[in-house]
Amino acid sequence: MITIHLHPHDTTQAARTLQALPGQSLMQAAVDANWPGIQADCGGLLTCATCHVVVHSDWQGKLPPVSPDEDGMLAFTAQTREVGSRLSCQIELTPELDGLQVTLPASQY
Ligand code: FES
Numbered sequence: 001m002i003t004i005h006l007h008p009h010d011t012t013q014a015a016r017t018l019q020a021l022p023g024q025s026l027m028q029a030a031v032d033a034n035w036p037g038i039q040a041d042c043g044g045l046l047t048c049a050t051c052h053v054v055v056h057s058d059w060q061g062k063l064p065p066v067s068p069d070e071d072g073m074l075a076f077t078a079q080t081r082e083v084g085s086r087l088s089c090q091i092e093l094t095p096e097l098d099g100l101q102v103t104l105p106a107s108q109y
Contacts, residue, residue, distance in 0.1 A: 001021065004030075005102070006018065006103075048073075049087060052078070053102040054082050059101055059102075066086065
């Protein structure tokens with residue numbers, strides 16, 4: 001299992017921890033666990049940008065690079081894109097990502 005830590009945008013709230021299976025996308029794992037804050041309106045088809053997360057700096061280099069299609073969709077996130085912005089449907093969970101830390105944007109719309 002892979003442990004993921006999801007930090008709310010409101011830093012006064014505690015992070016949530018999720019156990020996920022390798023091969024799942026971060027988005028799917030979050031939706032399956034009924035995590036609030038990741039809407040994923042398109043179901044992972046890379047057409048909605050409502051699965052935006054911000055990957056913490058010490059984890060950014062462990063993820064595959066942003067594809068041209070993901071890069072294009074990151075222009076449509078509700079919250080301004082940050083250095084660590086990614087679409088969680090494009091993050092495939094691998095054992096190397098055990099302990100991954102991400103923060104939710106203030107809003108997905
Ligand atoms: S779920 Fe729609 S772009 Fe990720």
